[in-house]
Amino acid sequence: MVNHRLWLRPKLPASVNVPTIKRAPTLLLQLLIFTFLLFLAPWIRLRIYDPVIAVEIKLSPIPDCVTWNRTGICPKIHPASSPAKERSGSSCPDYFRWIDEDLRHWRKTGITERTVAGARRTAHSRLTILGGKMYVENFKEAFQSLALFTLWGFAQLMRRYGGKLPDLELMFDCNDRPVVKAEKYAAEGAVPPPLFKYCADNSTFDIVFPYWSFWGWAEVNIKPWSNFLKETKEGMEMLKWEDRAPYAFWKGNPKVSRQRHLLFKCNPTRLNDWNARIYALDWEQEAQRGLNQSNLAKQCTHRYKIYAEGQGWSVSKKYILACNSPTLLIWSRWHDFFTRSLVPQRHHWPVRDSQMCKSIKFAVEWGNNHTTKAKEIGEAGSHFAREALRMENVYDYMFHLLSEYAKLFKYKPKIPSNAIELCSEALACNTDGKWKEFMEESMEKFPSDSPPCTLPPLFDLGPFAQAKMEAVDEVEAWEDEYWRKKDNVH
Known part of the structure; x- marks a missing residue:
């Protein structure tokens, strides 16, 4: 069972030293040192430079529960100072x-x-x-x-x-x-x-x-973000975008918001096919069945994925973007830490919440008739999820936000x-x-x-917000024209 309470004893951690070994004066001594280091491989990492060999103590690759359960002492995990190395392409997203x-x-x-x-x-x-x-x-x-x-x-x-x-x-x-x-x-x-x-x-x-699911959501078996991306990439490579079902897909809990409840009206009926395939997911029942039907990494099977917010924002956004299928993003009130940089027609396709089914049908029709552009949108959204949101950047965002806050x-x-x-x-x-x-x-x-x-560098958010609004207005104008022509035909 999971213990959600922290039964800890606040004690001082032990210190960690970072030794440096100079280049050996003879080849024999170098070989002896190298052999010795191999036996310590699980606990050190070796980086060879010229003219020195630097050995840096590695953190335990898994939590050291043996020591923790005996002492209750948090280990010292960071040297007091470490050499700063420039990162290529070091500008933040x-x-x-x-x-x-x-x-x-x-x-x-x-x-x-x-x-x-x-x-x-x-x-x-x-x-x-x-x-x-x-x-x-x-x-x-x-x-x-x-x-x-x-x-x-x-x-x-x-x-x-x-x-x-x-x-x-x-x-x-x-x-x-x-x-x-x-x-x-x-x-x-x-x-x-x-x-x-x-x-x-x-x-x-x-x-x-940044929210908890970047490190995993155990109750619903959503893996840590880095591992999820690896698994999703494997799935996408097995099914090319052109070979996916030419519809918009959504699966989730419909009970948490009005927007999701209305989304279910976009499923096919005897009179209309809105080009959407919407599925309800009862997480409690799914957990009892072993969570076999809810693997997000295996849901990149349709050309289009729908994002619908829940009680607030939804953690599903980054998983949907990662699928390499254009994200049909229903108008959202809430934003998380990265959402505000997503640009309509570049990273996603905007969908009205006021006439959701018509908007989804048009989006799918447009994408299926403009496959090159649709693929570009899907790839841009996926690239954003995989690069701008890689864990290195998530940690940097946390670092900078806390530093500026302090x-x-x-x-x-x-x-x-x-x-x-x-x-x-x-x-x-x-x-x-x-x-x-x-x-x-x-x-x-x-x-x-x-x-x-x-x-x-800081920039004026006004023009950026205006450009996003104009991109949405353009899509809505296309959509209105599409339905005007379609209604006139009938």
Whole structure:
């Protein structure tokens, strides 16, 4: 069974040294050293330069539960300093530009201890980073393992960039919808509480952050993101886009939103075929059957995939984009941390929610008659999911958001009295089954020996938003003309 509570003892971790071995003066000595290192292969990584051989201590590739269960001590996993290496093509993806937008509400006033405490009302956890260590204070349990894998993501960030993260504290809310209403704080002239969430909309000030499923969603057997992409790529290569069913596909839980409920009206009837194939998925029943019919990596079988939001945004968006089929994106109120950089007609095809079935039918007809362009849209969306959203960039987004957030602090954080030190062992050693399996799969093996990507320069979001709106307007004009001609024929 999964233990969602962290039974930890906050103790100081042991230190890790990073030795360097000089080039051996003789060939024989070099061979002896190399042979010795081979026996240590599971615990070190060897990188050969000229004129030195550098040996860097490797983190345990899996949680060291033997030591943890004996000592309860979080290991020291990051050297105090490490050489910075330039990364080729080091500019961050465009969606990093929204970090500044999400933090602008505190630019003038800064963030005070009282401001952070104001976000406590709905938060599930408080995260504190102090002196290169991370601590967590849990307030309440979240749905399924959302909080658990969110904390796991933070723990992996620490394994990757722990020595580089600034001191800070934050409140995290794992529920679906944002809660910091812009209207309330504008009317009162008050500073909004900085609350970290998975999604927001244009009427809220919640700070969007990468969500738990990047490290896996054990309850529904969705693998960690990197492994999912590998499995999906294999499936796509087996079935070319031209050979896929020439319809739009969606499968999921229809009970969580009105938009999804209406989507089911787009299934074929005796009178109309809207070019959509919509399937209901009862996750509880599916779990009882072994989750054999819900493998997202095996759902790249149709030329078009539909995205419909749930109670808030839906984690399904990145999985749908990755399929290499054009994503028919029904108008969405909510955005996550990367959504705002998706461009209509480039990364996806916009679908009206007001006349959903007609809009889907037109999109499929258009794509089947403009296959070159349709394939380009599918490939661009898939490239975005695979490159802009690769885990290296997800961690860099987390790093930059937290770093920019910490710059706004007007006080020195301290460790809450009820907090416990957070590390991978503290989480994984209290779990088993799929939960532990996914943690081991998504565990960061090494501290990063290169700096995070460089934040792109700020730009005026107004013209960008206008260009996106014009792309949607153009599609809707095509769609209106299509139905005007079709109705005149009948």
